[in-house]
Amino acid sequence: MKRIGVLTTGGDAPGMNAAIRAVVRTAISHGIEVTGVEKGYSGLYDKSFLKLNSRSVSGIINKAGTFLKTKRFPEFKKIEVRRQCHQNLLDAGVEGLVVIGGDGSARGAYQFSSDFDFPVVLIPASIDNDLYGTDFTVGFDTAVNTAVSAVDNIRDTATSHDRTFVIEVMGREKGNLAVEVAVACGAEIVIIPEVKLENREIVSLLKEQDKKGKTSSIIILAEGAGRANELAAFLQTEFPNRQIRYSVLGYIQRGGSPTYLTRVLAAQFGTAAVELLQKRKYPFMTGIKGNEIVYIPLKDVVSRSKDIPAKHLEIVKNMAI
Numbered sequence: 001m002k003r004i005g006v007l008t009t010g011g012d013a014p015g016m017n018a019a020i021r022a023v024v025r026t027a028i029s030h031g032i033e034v035t036g037v038e039k040g041y042s043g044l045y046d047k048s049f050l051k052l053n054s055r056s057v058s059g060i061i062n063k064a065g066t067f068l069k070t071k072r073f074p075e076f077k078k079i080e081v082r083r084q085c086h087q088n089l090l091d092a093g094v095e096g097l098v099v100i101g102g103d104g105s106a107r108g109a110y111q112f113s114s115d116f117d118f119p120v121v122l123i124p125a126s127i128d129n130d131l132y133g134t135d136f137t138v139g140f141d142t143a144v145n146t147a148v149s150a151v152d153n154i155r156d157t158a159t160s161h162d163r164t165f166v167i168e169v170m171g172r173e174k175g176n177l178a179v180e181v182a183v184a185c186g187a188e189i190v191i192i193p194e195v196k197l198e199n200r201e202i203v204s205l206l207k208e209q210d211k212k213g214k215t216s217s218i219i220i221l222a223e224g225a226g227r228a229n230e231l232a233a234f235l236q237t238e239f240p241n242r243q244i245r246y247s248v249l250g251y252i253q254r255g256g257s258p259t260y261l262t263r264v265l266a267a268q269f270g271t272a273a274v275e276l277l278q279k280r281k282y283p284f285m286t287g288i289k290g291n292e293i294v295y296i297p298l299k300d301v302v303s304r305s306k307d308i309p310a311k312h313l314e315i316v317k318n319m320a321i
Contacts, residue, residue: 001119003033004277005094006052008066009040009073009108010101012254013125013139015262016066021057022270023098023123028054030278035094040101041108042073044085049092061263064142064255070101076108079115086116095119096277098270102126102137103302106285110298113283121273122285122298123266127253130174132304133296134287138269141261143170143253144180150249151185155218162215164206164239166232166246170253171222177253178222179312188217188320191231193224194308199231203238209320268293 006023008016024034036056038048050056060067075081089097096119099109106122113120124131127143147169158165167187171177175192182190189205191197197205202219209217221228232246258266269286272293276284283298 001032001095001278001280003035003093004096004098004274005035005037005049005089005092006068006098006100007037007040007043008068008070008100008125010070010105011126012065012070013102013127013137014064014142014254014256014258015138015266016070016100016125017057017060017063018258018263018266019100019123019125019138019270020066020068021061022267023274024052024057025054026271026274030274032274032278035092036068039069039071040073040105041076041085042071044088045073045075045081047088047092062257064257066100082112082115085112086118089118096121096282098123098273098277100125100138102128103131106131106298107302110283110302113298119277119280119282120298121276121282122301123269123273124285124287125266127177128171128174129176130306131285131287132301132306133285133294135289136261136265138266139258139262140177141265142256142259143177144184145259146253146256147177147181147249148184150247150252151181151187151218151220154247155185155216158216158218158245161243163243163245164217164219164235166219166221166228166235166244168221168223168228168246168248170249172224174306175222175225175308176306178220179309179316182220182316183312185218185220186319187220187316188214189219190221190313190316191219191225192222192308195313196225199234202231202235205320206235206239
């Protein structure tokens with residue numbers, strides 16, 4: 001394989017730049033040229049290509065986001081669009097592709113590889129940590145640490161004023177981020193899409209905490225399970241003598257300098273992705289199980305779902321006493 005392409009697509013995640021850097025420098029060390037594709041799958045269609053060398057990725061390992069940019073491109077679902085993308089890669093002499101992204105990116109990568117028997121490897125990069133087959137995705141650790149830092153600051157106020165805070169974190173379909181944040185910051189209640197709590201159940205839990213002498217509480221709410229302002233308003237009517245406040249962390253969770261764990265994972269995944277393409281093993285996703293780098297067939301990634309961290313949900317419940 002003489003030339004490969006690399007792109008980032010879907011929602012950005014801290015560590016994407018570090019992953020690009022690892023792909024580029026690993027490829028160059030093996031005598032492989034690298035073509036960068038700007039703005040994800042749309043760049044494939046628009047032929048937004050640029051040659052990358054070692055200096056192209058200098059000084060980006062500590063930067064969040066992606067210097068190749070990313071863009072939603074629903075048109076990629078059309079076979080005629082994918083066919084043109086494939087032809088554009090062939091015309092550019094690109095023989096394999098590294099896609100860096102989350103679940104939507106995985107589906108697009110698998111479909112593209114299947115359509116044209118084209119070598120594609122996915123590097124999982126998502127703050128949601130929701131891809132089957134890997135313990136962690138690039139960016140997840142950073143997003144958790146960012147959210148935990150914010151919640152810690154909010155808890156200072158909650159404790160000082162005997163307040164209950166509803167804090168909304170990202171997670172439209174999966175609650176992995178919310179659960180890890182809840183465990184790490186000692187939240188009393190966590191609400192996620194997979195295990196939704198009815199409002200009356202939340203009221204009961206807060207009343208139980210009142211009986212135990214708790215004067216402040218932190219509730220972590222994944223955005224896919226409700227809205228913080230609506231839940232806070234409901235709870236205020238149920239507890240008129242309690243100060244109920246809410247905060248939506250929003251896009252701060254996507255930014256910030258990647259943590260040590262995110263950077264190391266990105267480097268490992270980037271190296272493994274190039275080696276897979278070199279061996280013409282595709283379509284696969286790089287992953288990690290325990291301390292070992294593993295390769296998961298993309299067919300399994302797109303057809304199976306990741307289990308919620310049930311043990312960590314139990315930890316949150318046990319710690320809220």
